[in-house]
Amino acid sequence: MLSRAFKPLRQSSKFFSTSAFGETRKESLLWFAKATAGSALLGFAVTEFVLTDDRMESINNSWDSLLNKTEEYGISLPFRKAHAFSTADHGLHPPHFPWEFDKFYKTFDHAALRRGYQVYREICAACHSMDFIYWRNLVGVTHTEAEAKAMAEEYEYKDGPNDQGEYFMRPGKLSDPFPRPYPNDEAARAANAGALPPDLSCISRARKGNMNYLFALLLGYTEPPAGVNIREGLHYNPYFPGGAIGMARSIYDEVVDYEDGTPNSASQIAKDVSEFLHWASYPENDERKRMGLKFLAVTSVLLGISIWWKRHKWSYIKSRQVVYKAPKVISY
Template sequence: MAATVGRICGAGLLKPSNISSISQISSYSTTKEWTRGRKALLGSLGLLAGGTGALLYALDQSVKASDLELHPPKNIWSHSGLFSSLDHSSIRRGYEVYKQVCAACHSMRFIAYRNLIGVSHTEAEAKAEAEEILVEDGPDESGNMFQRPGKLSDYFPNPYPNEEAARAANNGAYPPDLSYIVSARHGGEDYVFALLTGYCDAPAGVLLREGQYYNAYFPGGAISMSQALYNETTEYSDGTPATASQQAKDVATFLKWTAEPEHDDRKKMLIKAIGIFTFLIALSYYVKKLKFSSLKTRKVEFRPKNQ
């Protein structure tokens, strides 16, 4: 500071009488103090954030270490690609697995028979499937309820009249509705496939109550649903060999469709959007490159008139 003031005085820009006032003003500068304070504040915040992150990581690892649930392995599905659609033959076979096996305990109250049209069945086939069930309707002209064959507008029937009846028939466990089960479970169709094929003997130290079975992919391991899929449990109409893994794969694909019926339409829209935006980007580049090139390279020059 003294050297700077000396240079300024030597240049004749500052009078000697003002040197003391400048030195007094400089003594009140808070630049260094604010810099140290900011550094201390940032350091404290960094230590606090690092400590909080380490604590959360330790708690997360401790929870995982005590968790007996296995995470389902990632499978390669035919519909996993960015532009891949669902396998509609597999959806039809999955519906047959649900109808012959799963429908005995699980409902699908958000899916109607009309939803099958154009996906896995023709209109005539979907109508025939609906007519196989009896639906309570009414009242009639006499005020009585009656049974009628199902229609395309009817939803899949519930195997139990109410939740209490479902629990009574399953040792207190309530079979969940399968309409959106793929979206409601972590892992999606991978979880469904792993759960259906993951039954095994309980390891040592794991106690199961009466009516419970061991499945490592179910939270806690103890599940009230017995193994439902075995080889040749289902008879496919297209003659596909009905192995346990094939049935699990097909019903997982079917449940993927019930949870996301717009799956194929969404990917079709993606293809259309990519095509449209590609055309618009190319058109924009053409307009910018050719139409505005003259404006971008134009030089404006001012020439005053001679006076």
């Protein structure tokens, strides 16, 4: 009876009408209806008769005093009091702009990175350092090796000691970091009315919203709304937490001249420099996406093979039917 033994097992219709609890569908629906009605009734009773206003107040008070006590001792509980939130305190959330490189299969626009570097060099580098970016990092990304070398040589770096034990100045090399605008943080603060221009090497990574925040911030300067007083030397920008930023607006139409003829509108300039700063924070972006696509391509083939292999190995077991054949009753 080989053909019978290999007949595929039919799943009975009962299989489909049974819930995870082992009951039939009708039974579990009934169970669900009872549970809903019961908990609604219980909830009503508890809020109406047990948690009266007076009792709620005393529960809240004791919870508050417990929170205050634990905070006094430096322990915080997982359930904290919600603190008041206002957009003025946290900064306006930047919109999500349609960046081409943000798509999972797209790389940076390297012409934009090159323009962004130019904007950083001509405008932002007057106040902001980028300590973690070295001239060699530009090679093959925004500039050729010869161009990067020539740009590095325009700056003098302190080196030494030489044979006489003296420090000397020499032109920059590919292995040097970008030069700093100020010798130290104190000098930077002194030149900017007390505000420290942060290092921009990782600024996109360091701010919520990444390049969206940078773009929104750079172009977000407006007149302060009625009733908001901005101190002398500060500027109103709704995207900056607190609203008052120590950096003046620095991007306007035509503040840089692009060598590739791209229109130099303020938004184009802000977009290019934001993309450049995002590259500085995430230089592995292109490589990461390329590896991710390779990974998906290889694993999807492997997935197909493993599904086929599993079905092949289980086919005998899945298509087997165990049959009980009653012995013939022999009656005398």
